Amino acid sequence: MxxxxxxxxxxxxxxxxxxxxxxxxxxxxxxxxxxxxxxxxxxxxxxxxxxxxxxxxxxxxxxxxxxxxxxxxxxxxxxxxxxxxxxxxxxxxxxxxxxxxxxxxxxxxxxxxxxxxxxxxxxxxxxxxxxxxxxxxxxxxxxxxxxxxxxxxxxxxxxxxxxxxxxxxxxxxxxxxxxxxxxxxxxxxxxxxxxxxxxxxxxxxxxxxxxxxxxxxxxxxxxxxxxxxFISVANILGEVNLIPKRTLGNGQNELLGVWSENILIDSEDESKYQLKLKLTEKLFIGNYYRYQFQLSRNQSLIVKSNQSEFKVGETYNVVFPESHLFELKED
Known part of the structure; x- marks a missing residue:
């Protein structure tokens, strides 16, 4: 040792x-x-x-x-x-x-x-x-x-x-x-x-x-x-999405985090956490596309994906795999 x-x-x-x-x-x-x-x-x-x-x-x-x-x-x-x-x-x-x-x-x-x-x-x-x-x-x-x-x-x-x-x-x-x-x-x-x-x-x-x-x-x-x-740790490490649990239909004030690269679009994943969201922005960033969805009136959701077929203005099924969600708190 x-x-x-x-x-x-x-x-x-x-x-x-x-x-x-x-x-x-x-x-x-x-x-x-x-x-x-x-x-x-x-x-x-x-x-x-x-x-x-x-x-x-x-x-x-x-x-x-x-x-x-x-x-x-x-x-x-x-x-x-x-x-x-x-x-x-x-x-x-x-x-x-x-x-x-x-x-x-x-x-x-x-x-x-x-x-x-x-x-x-x-x-x-x-x-x-x-x-x-x-x-x-x-x-x-x-x-x-x-x-x-x-x-x-x-x-x-x-x-x-x-x-x-x-x-x-x-x-x-x-x-x-x-x-x-x-x-x-x-x-x-x-x-x-x-x-x-x-x-x-x-x-x-x-x-x-x-x-x-x-x-x-x-x-x-x-x-x-x-x-x-902690939220501050997640913000240092990368592009994290902060999602109130109630947005996913479960919980009140708890906050969930998910990395933008771990969210799926129009996937057959059987996660219970799925939302229909409108795509508002699409950017090509070299080895991936950066998609921005409207999560709520004041909040966007960022998804990184190597799939190119999704179009701005369309609504897609956005999937949050349960194994990639983590609880976050203020430090």
Missing amino acids: AKIILEAIRISKSFDKPILSKINLKIKEGETHVVMGKSGEGKSTLLKILAGLTATDSGEVLFEGKELENPEEVLVAGHEELAYVAQNFNLLHNRTVLENLKDSLLAFNDDFAEQQINQLLQLMRLTEVKFHKIELLSGGEKQRLAIARALATQPAVLLLDEPFTQLDFPTRQILLDAIKEVKNELDTSIILVSHNLYEAFYLADIIHILKNGDIIKSDQPKTVYDNPE
């Missing part, structure tokens, strides 16, 4: 206002954790505290059971086993990729340094640009180099602050695959901040949803998706 390698115990932090409040978090060896939440919820602050770069107001962070030193009381903040990669990359300019990696390994013998450099160039897909100066690299290449530098000394935990920001999809996918390979090859624990559901589900063993300074939901990706529990 994997041991707990990094643990946050009731950590709180305020600046002009409270940012984090009594956060508890446990990271096991080899796990990937993704922290999600709206902008300004304290995700980056939490990451820096876990890396030993920002002091807490209260609570403690333990690495392998030992409390991290207060970063305000040491000459150099951080911990050698906790590698933090900021959004600004922090690379050595006017140097090549190879020189950047060598700089991270100055304290190690030549044989180890050469072995690490070759492995990281391969893992981060940088072999073909190893002699290129930083100024000639793309954004994706700079991001992969920043991660390679962080991994050079074989840290136990890699902390990434929104590593996919401003990357196009092909470049983002290369980085996603590289991070997954790092986990598999090096058994590194990874904690990253992301706003993107695809990124989170592609990488995460555990997803944490941060709101108002607290982690309101933590679980495996499929569990969070199948039962987000």
